[in-house]
Amino acid sequence: MIYVHWIFIVVYAIVIISIIVTVLLDNRQPAKTMAWVMVLMFVPVFGIVLYIFFGQNTRKMRLMSQRSLDQLSKRQMLEFVEQRELRLPERYRSLIQLFTNQSLALPFKDNDVEFYTDGYQFFPALLQAIGRARQHIHLDVYIFADDPLGRLVSDALIQKAREGIEVRVIYDDVGCWRVPHKFFERMRSAGIDVCVFMPVKFPAFTSKVNYRNHRKLCIIDGVEGFTGGMNIAMRYVKGIRGGSLPWRDTHMHLRGSIVYALQRAFLVDWYFVDRTLVTNRCYYPPMPWRIDNNCIAQLVTSSPVAPWPDIMQGYVRILLEAKKYVYMETPYFLPTEPILFAMRTAALAGVDVRLMIPRHSDAHMLEWASVSYVMQTVQSGVKIRLYKAGFNHSKILVCDDELCTCGSTNIDFRSFENNFEANVFFYDRQLALRMKDIYLEDEAQSVDINYVDELQQRPFVRRLSESLIRLLSPLL
The missing domain is CATH 3.30.870.10 (Endonuclease Chain A)
Known part of the structure; x- marks a missing residue:
């Protein structure tokens, strides 16, 4: 019996080393890889549970032949x-091709x-x-x-x-x-x-x-x-x-x-x-x-078992190629790094980037985690609007009076990386203008975040709590 605990330690060490090797072979972003290695090494047992639930790279799985x-x-x-x-619009031909190549999202007129x-x-x-x-x-x-x-x-x-x-x-x-x-x-x-x-x-x-x-x-x-x-x-x-x-x-x-x-x-x-x-x-x-008519539409689906995060890549491309504006609505804003980078880059380049989120979320943890991201985008010139006539659960995007999309995808880690989602992308001026009107009607019932004193003057403890909860963003 004196050796039982040593057997347990050896087995545990083998399991930890095997998982770490698996994480390394996934070739993820270095920051993610280091984060999981640290969790597995310094959070005994619970680190393995976290990995089993949230850390496995499902994009390597083939659940359908x-x-x-x-x-x-x-x-x-x-x-x-x-x-x-x-007739495909020349400006968005590469975006249409991206969706077609990745998930067989064929364009239909x-x-x-x-x-x-x-x-x-x-x-x-x-x-x-x-x-x-x-x-x-x-x-x-x-x-x-x-x-x-x-x-x-x-x-x-x-x-x-x-x-x-x-x-x-x-x-x-x-x-x-x-x-x-x-x-x-x-x-x-x-x-x-x-x-x-x-x-x-x-x-x-x-x-x-x-x-x-x-x-x-x-x-x-x-x-x-x-x-x-x-x-x-x-x-x-x-x-x-x-x-x-x-x-x-x-x-x-x-x-x-x-x-x-x-x-x-x-x-x-x-x-x-x-x-x-x-x-x-x-x-x-x-x-x-x-x-x-020539109203071109693509239904783009994404899932954690697809080779690429299709909808997220589409959002990034739209933001980086926008000429005049991009207006977005989402109930939850916990953006992945590529989305955050694209939003900030577009805003700094002079594109009118507007994001509408609810004044209050239906989940306090999500709301607190979102604030740190929101403030980060404001610094780069993104205009944040807080919808105050209820809880806005809408997920839309409209760009340059030429492109718009609506579907189930939130601008957060879960929708872009973990969920099975579906959005329809439209390449049609008339539809884009109609969706723009929907956004502007919602904006009329919103307030600019710069005029919300309780967010601008948050105490230190609140800001620290938001930053700590932000670490859980990929899990929320």
């Missing part, structure tokens, strides 16, 4: 090839977009579209709440399933932790195919908890779709009468060729959770809408 991915993309490729007179800026606009439109379904409904959502609105949507889906319509639903396990299983079992009993994304259960309770499907996709019959920032929850429709302001968010109703890209994204996620290849031609039907 290339053959399966090719099969799931074949129909989308055929619809892309059938496009005629596709002939699209029509309707923007929703609150739940009172979005949910009636969603329910009407569900009611129009004649073949299938595909829903991919982070939060599907068991509240009056969630039950209303689930009832609509159940009714369509009883009519013989194919209904598939993906929900995220962490996003729906507080939702009772019976809520989803009721849908399954009615004939809906319901799958949970990457369930977190012991003993598999490792890094799974850190990688979540944050996408919000809905496709009806393969000809119309919805995507953006809204989950299915009452928080988007609660008004002043209910005792709280609603969450401000941006969502889109899409018609046209871009729906083929939404369909492909959902079917890839479906294969991920159900291991079923759904490739039938009926899921990519001819469009019934007569839309003839």
Whole structure:
């Protein structure tokens, strides 16, 4: 028995050395590598737990074979090839090519977009579209709440399933932790195919908890779709009468060729959770809408298992190539170093860079961690606006009256590096101007950070606390 503790020490040392070698071979940024080496060496046992949960390089994993991915993309490729007179904007040709090469985010023309800026606009439109379904409904959502609105949507889906319509639903396990299983079992009993994304259960309770499907996709019959920032929850429709302001968010109703890209994204996620290849031609039907324009759109997806952080790289390129302005909205601002560098560089180069975040976050730790980044960008000339008419959960970007994007991606470590996200990038002047108007309307309900005394005159203890919490930014 006298040697037992020595055996434990030797085994522990071997484990630590093996993990350190793995970290070194990942060839990450030197600062990240050194940070993990220090944690593993000087934080006994807990350092290993942290690495298992948050430190593994998932971009080296292959969770889907290339053959399966090719099969799931074949129909989308055929619809892309059938496009005629596709004219890509010369200025953004390299950005379009970047997305195409990295994640097969094909550009599609002939699209029509309707923007929703609150739940009172979005949910009636969603329910009407569900009611129009004649073949299938595909829903991919982070939060599907068991509240009056969630039950209303689930009832609509159940009714369509009883009519013989194919209904598939993906929900995220962490996003729906507080939702009772019976809520989803009721849908399954009615004939809906319901799958949970990457369930977190012991003993598999490792890094799974850190990688979540944050996408919000809905496709009806393969000809119309919805995507953006809204989950299915009452928080988007609660008004002043209910005792709280609603969450401000941006969502889109899409018609046209871009729906083929939404369909492909959902079917890839479906294969991920159900291991079923759904490739039938009926899921990519001819469009019934007569839309003839050159509104170019790309659905760009990113995930921790993709080779590159696609959406983050796109944001960096947009910021560095902007000529006049870049306006952004995000509920959480914990930027990665490339994003922070690009924002500061663009602002110092004379580009009008504006960032809108909520006056108060729904999470105090996130708010405190964000302040140090915010103050750093202000010093370089970035204009920070604090939205004060509720909690702004919107994720949009508009640039130079020519490009805009909306989707599920926050400007933070989690969205850029850990989550499964989806954004639609539009290369169209009319749409960019419409999104610019949305931003300016929100700005009218915001205050310049320079006029908020409590942020400008924070005591030393508060600033120190913010800097300490900032160290946890990649984990928040």
